Amino acid sequence: QLRLVESGGGLVQPGGSLRLSCAASGFDLDYYAIGWFRQAPGKEREGVSCISSSGGDTNYADSVKGRFTISRDNAKNTVNTVYLQMNSLKPEDTAVYYCAALKYFYCAGWPSFDYWGQGTQVTVSS
16 A cells, blocks of 8 residues: 655744654655655645655745755665654744655646555644
């Protein structure tokens, strides 16, 4: 069964940091770009960041540029993992964060992704 698993969410104060992780189960992420999306209550889901399979191409939403950093660990013989480092968090970053995978994609735009995780809650509040 192919699935993605997110972890690392939680409650943090404004200005704080969190690192989200996304790992694959049942398939190899070698040829997949990974996108991070978020959905706040009452709002549409939005793309946050994307990284290509090699890590050479990245994309960020304007609202998170300069605060969030996406990276991936493609080392052999390990579980491929993608990270989203989130710094200087704001209350408006509060949402459920999802990672998603799309094969042979170079992170130009936000098309439909093929595989999705179950989401992890991020709450920024004092």
